[in-house]
Amino acid sequence: MxxxxxxxxxxxxxxxxxxxxxxxxxxxxxxxxxxxxxxxxxxxxxxxxxxxxxxxxxxxxxxxxxxxxxxxxxxxxxxxxxxxxxxxxxxxxxxxxxxxxxxxxxxxxxxxxxxxxxxxxxxxxxxxxxxxxxxxxxxxxxxxxxxxxxxxxxxxxxxxxxxxxxxxxxxxxxxxxxxxxxxxxxxxxxxxxxxxxxxxxxxxxxxxxxxxxxxxxxxxxxxxxxxxxxxxxxxxxxxxxxxxxxxxxxxxxxxxxxxxxxxxxxxxxxxxxxxxxxxxxxxxxxxxxxTMMNHARLNVGLEGVAISDRAYQKARQFALDRVQGKTLGREGASNATIIGHPDVRRMLMDMKARVEAMRALAYYTAGQMDRAHGHEDPSTRQKAQTLVDLLIPVVKGWCTDNALGITSDGVQIHGGMGFIEETGASQHMRDARITTIYEGTTGIQANDLIGRKLTRDGGAAMKELIATMQADVESLRAAGAAEDAMLEGIALAVGNGLRALTEASDWLLAASPRDAAAGAVPYLRLCGTVIAGWLTARAAQVATLRLARGDADAAFLNAKRITAHHYAMHVLTGADALRDTVLHGASTTLGLTDAQF
Structure with a gap:
């Protein structure tokens, strides 16, 4: 336990x-x-x-x-x-x-x-x-x-x-x-x-x-x-x-x-x-x-990463051990465990892919904090600090938002046993619930993202980040063109996500403050989804290069590629929906009178 x-x-x-x-x-x-x-x-x-x-x-x-x-x-x-x-x-x-x-x-x-x-x-x-x-x-x-x-x-x-x-x-x-x-x-x-x-x-x-x-x-x-x-x-x-x-x-x-x-x-x-x-x-x-807010919000976002990984580990072990039902493709096996069930595998892959993406985003931001603090070049320090300021509400808001779903899936994989306190699966879900509230709720993070971090420079910091991500997508697409369909598929998904992020950013910069605020949380989720997707794509490319060099860590690197591909096919596909919510969702969010709720 x-x-x-x-x-x-x-x-x-x-x-x-x-x-x-x-x-x-x-x-x-x-x-x-x-x-x-x-x-x-x-x-x-x-x-x-x-x-x-x-x-x-x-x-x-x-x-x-x-x-x-x-x-x-x-x-x-x-x-x-x-x-x-x-x-x-x-x-x-x-x-x-x-x-x-x-x-x-x-x-x-x-x-x-x-x-x-x-x-x-x-x-x-x-x-x-x-x-x-x-x-x-x-x-x-x-x-x-x-x-x-x-x-x-x-x-x-x-x-x-x-x-x-x-x-x-x-x-x-x-x-x-x-x-x-x-x-x-x-x-x-x-x-x-x-x-x-x-x-x-x-x-x-x-x-x-x-x-x-x-x-x-x-x-x-x-x-x-x-x-x-x-x-x-x-x-x-x-x-x-x-x-x-x-x-x-x-x-x-x-x-x-x-x-x-x-x-x-x-x-x-x-x-x-x-x-x-x-x-x-x-x-x-x-x-x-x-003064301490950036570190505090990074650390609360890290709570989302950590409790999600703990829930994933527990669900994975249960799925490997639990013998129940017949497993498609493994007919006749008397000791088939539930990890063979496609839907259990889907939930585990979703948990694994999201946890790795969240960790990538948190660690990337931590590395930028170190550059902002200690790099010898002042312009590099300033650029890193600008990026940290932009990313902190995303790390805090998106990682903790994800933790609610991931820990809930951990309970779901346990089935009825997950609803029983003695198994311990529910503790992770209950503990995770505070993380979206600590150090400013998700809504507060989203308002900070659109009201201060996005608009303070007319969107320049976000546009520069998007340009960096787009350049990596082109590199990935070129690598995929060399007969690597997996990299090509990942590049396509990240590229589509970047278009959605660009369109949503441009719309918010031109929208009224009230309409923009109505789409703030979907925009934060879009940012997290796409930026973390870019980082997982980079991980897939690194893994591919290391495999080509004959790296002995082949099992880990192959898993890294497959996990990044799963994120592209199962998570990044939601970028268009989030963009559409930002662009067209304000009218219904703000449509009712107070008395109509």
Whole structure:
């Protein structure tokens, strides 16, 4: 039930061919990160994910977190796993070396993070929130705040949270009411925050809350929000823990999934006010929070990849083991398993093809992040950052959107057994459901894509990406013309998808804001479908070239070609429908009056 084996071979392929690992490792600052070191890191992470985190995943789901008078107790095994996680140095792997991190490239840490998320998504959320808080303090905190909090947070002795949402506000940050009043060299904070992931727990000795609040002179709206660091226990000058701050976990939520992660209602200032320190400039808190948004949204998109792969592995093993019914083409076999049924194979191929496409997109974006951060050429850095900005809402929105269908197919392959909790198939579907909501819903990602990323430069970034993809299609078509019908078919499908994407992009650039918004989510799905299709086509071409050279990894490479072809025939074929929805769907979406719903 708890089996999970990270697909290291597939991950390394994606890192090299999609993320551009060799180029990333050649950048200044990465000289000590060799191919051998990367493989060793992945192998060690694989063992920890498989042997430590995966076995307690179901326990986290069934036991959940328990709240009693403000104290939250995690599921059995979580504290021990977290201690080993930090002792092994995993918590600080993506962080900078200045305060004790390992400074690994984003591409390398992305592959490792996928393992944590696949083996135990609820557990992995603690590190994800801590890393987000670390990033915000690193970029915007004073030197005093960085020295006081970052070493212990990067080490994992203290964890971090992001306190954003309030009961009356939801995603409308302009409606935030939490107050911060100056009191000497610090502030007194009062208010209530909801949906605070790992807001209270028993795994670390301190929890460092980042809190959005308003100063008394704050202008209205999002321009009046400031950011504060507010620890559970105050920190003495020598780094030891002092008295308990005036904040409490009022309750934890009862959720569809991720039961192993406490989602807290946090109450600040029931007494004199929780003590906090300003991070960054007054009224600039939202900008400070957005510093970590690209990484946070990439990581949530990666949750979609990870939980989908976990569901695929479980469904594949069940299909290989389950003996049931007669199998077409295998008549007479007394031990034929359901993997022989064409429809089961269709679902498995859909899961496999989509997971590989999602991973390709996530790793490609991670590699571009590394270029934007560390390439020696400023123009290359800027070009990479522009591409990252364009792709982040697609990674987050499309990968998590896909995860809902993939994990549902995992249950379907199990049949009636999938509907039974003991098999564990349903946990993946329930855990995946939050991913389309975390860090901005799919609709928010889509509005960001069309309202900021597509239109800010008149569509120039998207057009440049389409031109790059089109050039690769021509190369693929030429290779297919050399009597390779599979490559030719893939090239045809990607080319058709690019036409659909071009037409939808042009239409959105000319449409009214309301009509464009009505087609935003279908457009995001179109972007993900086509861009990931381009990446899988490139993978097929690489596999073909390696096979022609006599590569010994023939089985893997042949599977790569067939999987890319399946994606072209079963997923890319939906590009025209998505384009048509963007172009012609607004009139019905906006057609009814409110009373007619």
């Amino acid at each position: 708890n089996f999970y084996s990270p697909p290291l071979h597939e991950m390394l392929f994606a890192m090299k061919e999609h993320g551009g690992l060799d180029a990333v490792l050649a950048q200044v600052g990465n000289e000590e990160v060799t191919d051998d070191l990367v493989e060793a890191i992945l192998e060690e992470a694989s063992r920890f994910a498989s042997d430590v985190l995966a076995p307690i995943n179901a326990r986290g789901d069934t036991q959940g977190c328990r709240w009693n008078n403000g104290v939250v107790t995690t599921a059995d095994g979580f504290r021990h796993a977290y201690s080993g996680f930090c002792d092994s140095g995993w918590n600080g792997m993506p962080s900078g070396t200045e305060f004790g991190g390992q400074g690994m490239p984003t591409l390398v840490s992305t592959a490792v993070l996928e393992m944590w998320k696949a083996s135990n998504m609820a557990f992995s959320l603690c590190q994800m929130l801590t890393l987000g808080a670390v990033e915000a303090i690193t970029h915007h905190g004073s030197e005093e705040l960085r020295q006081r909090y970052l070493p212990a947070m990067i080490e994992g002795r203290w964890t971090g949270t992001m306190n954003i949402t309030e009961p009356q506000a939801g995603s409308d940050l302009a409606a935030i009411r939490t107050k911060a009043i100056r009191d000497g060299d610090h502030y007194r904070i009062s208010g209530t925050k909801i949906f605070i992931t790992w807001g209270e727990h028993d795994m670390a000795e301190n929890i460092i809350h980042l809190v959005l609040a308003r100063l008394p002179d704050a202008p209205p709206g999002v321009k009046g929000i400031s950011l504060f660091v507010c620890p559970k226990f105050l920190v003495n000058a020598d780094g030891s823990l002092g008295e308990r701050n005036d904040l409490v976990c009022a309750s934890i939520e009862h959720k569809i999934g991720i039961h192993g992660s406490a989602t807290a209602v946090m109450s600040f200032g029931e007494g004199p006010g929780a003590i906090g320190w300003l991070v960054g400039e007054p009224h600039k808190g939202l900008a400070c929070m957005f």
